[in-house]
Structures are given as structure tokens and as C-alpha cells.
Amino acid sequence: SAVISQKPSRDICQRGTSLTIQCQVDSQVTMMFWYRQQPGQSLTLIATANQGSEATYESGFVIDKFPISRPNLTFSTLTVSNMSPEDSSIYLCSVSTGATDTQYFGPGTRLTVL
Amino acid sequence: QKEVEQNSGPLSVPEGAIASLNCTYSDRGSQSFFWYRQYSGKSPELIMFIYSNGDKEDGRFTAQLNKASQYVSLLIRDSQPSDSATYLCAVYGGATNKLIFGTGTLLAVQP
Numbered sequence: 001s002a003v004i005s006q007k008p009s010r011d012i013c014q015r016g017t018s019l020t021i022q023c024q025v026d027s028q029v030t031m032m033f034w035y036r037q038q039p040g041q042s043l044t045l046i047a048t049a050n051q052g053s054e055a056t057y058e059s060g061f062v063i064d065k066f067p068i069s070r071p072n073l074t075f076s077t078l079t080v081s082n083m084s085p086e087d088s089s090i091y092l093c094s095v096s097t098g099a100t101d102t103q104y105f106g107p108g109t110r111l112t113v114l
Numbered sequence: 115q116k117e118v119e120q121n122s123g124p125l126s127v128p129e130g131a132i133a134s135l136n137c138t139y140s141d142r143g144s145q146s147f148f149w150y151r152q153y154s155g156k157s158p159e160l161i162m163f164i165y166s167n168g169d170k171e172d173g174r175f176t177a178q179l180n181k182a183s184q185y186v187s188l189l190i191r192d193s194q195p196s197d198s199a200t201y202l203c204a205v206y207g208g209a210t211n212k213l214i215f216g217t218g219t220l221l222a223v224q225p
Contacts, residue, residue, distance in 0.1 A: 102163055
């Protein structure tokens with residue numbers, strides 16, 4: 001499976017600021033996804049990052065709050081904008097090679113908003 | 115009804131026993147089924163996937179799928195304390211065509 005890295009691994013941010021999370025894969029992948037895992041909860045899909053076009057957002061998530069970029073087949077960013085304490089969560093990048101629908105997860109970014 | 119349901123646990127088993135983790139799903143058109151293991155503070159790690167009815171074995175792990183009953187399970191033989199983690203069931207396909215996760219079952223293997 002692909003090796004996935006995320007930066008930063010954790011951060012503590014102030015309310016009203018923005019944080020950009022990077023996801024880097026060591027090989028080209030077809031699909032990249034962003035998930036959120038709130039404390040004690042399961043994973044919720046935020047959006048599918050599409051290479052060269054706008055991301056596809058799930059219900060309840062909007063581009064103004066979670067802008068996503070995917071400039072190539074190995075890299076994507078998720079920005080959490082105008083943060084509030086409710087955004088405190090683990091943000092996870094996942095990838096699929098496209099040969100199957102199997103997804104592999106990066107190590108995650110633990111975000112705390114004060 | 116939740117799309118993917120799991121008993122939250124904790125499921126406590128003694129070391130060396132068989133741990134049985136269960137999952138039901140609501141979308142009859144679902145096509146692919148996955149089990150992930152998540153240690154506390156870590157990201158989910160894929161253990162197994164299964165597409166067809168029946169059993170699939172990989173080492174100490176066996177995934178079982180029954181599409182008629184909309185039921186998927188994971189058996190862990192010879193459970194070890196290192197197996198203590200949350201096990202997430204995930205289902206793909208059907209109406210949503212995306213990966214839907216259950217809330218996970220916390221497994222505790224007692225030495």
C-alpha cells in the first residue's frame with residue numbers, strides 16, 4: 001500500500017484562525033479523501049479531492065469552511081477556515097489506488113481550537 | 115436506522131480466546147466490506163476486506179459476509195493483548211457509493 005504522510009501531526013489554534021493540512025503520498029493515486037473524526041466518534045467523510053477540479057463535498061460541509069486543493073496525483077491540502085472549538089477533531093487523509101475501492105489512511109492531524 | 119451498526123462494547127475476552135466482532139448494514143446494494151483496526155490516538159489501519167458471501171481468512175483473522183442477512187463479522191483467533199483496539203466496520207457501494215463507517219467496537223484482550 002502507499003505511504004501517506006500528513007503535516008502537521010497536531011496543532012493548537014486560536015478561534016477565528018485557519019489551518020492548512022497537507023497530505024502527501026509516495027506514489028500516484030486515483031482518489032484522495034478527507035475525513036473528520038470527532039472525539040469518541042467514528043469517521044465522517046468531508047470531501048473527495050479531485051485532481052484538477054473542485055472537490056466534491058458531502059452534506060454538511062462547504063467549500064468556504066473547508067477549501068481543498070489537489071494540484072497533482074500525490075498531494076492534497078485541506079484548510080479549516082475561521083475555526084471554532086467545534087472544529088477540534090482529528091482530520092484524516094485517505095487514498096485509493098483505483099484498482100479497488102480500498103482506502104488507506106494517513107496518520108492524521110489532531111487539531112485543538114481554543 | 116444507522117447505515118452501519120456495531121456494538122460499541124467494550125468486548126472483553128481473555129488472552130488466547132476467539133474474539134467475535136459483528137456489524138450490520140442497511141443498504142442492500144453495498145458491494146465491499148472492510149475491517150479497520152484503530153489504536154487509541156492512531157489512524158485506522160486496514161485489516162481485511164471481503165466482497166463475496168462466505169469466509170475469508172488471513173492469519174488469525176477471518177472475515178465473514180452474509181449479504182442476505184446484511185451482516186459482516188470479524189473473528190480474531192488466539193487473541194493477544196496487542197489486539198486491544200477499536201475495530202471499525204466500513205461498507206462501500208450501494209446508493210451512496212462511498213465508504214460508510216460504523217461507530218466501532220472496542221476490544222479489550224485481558225492477559
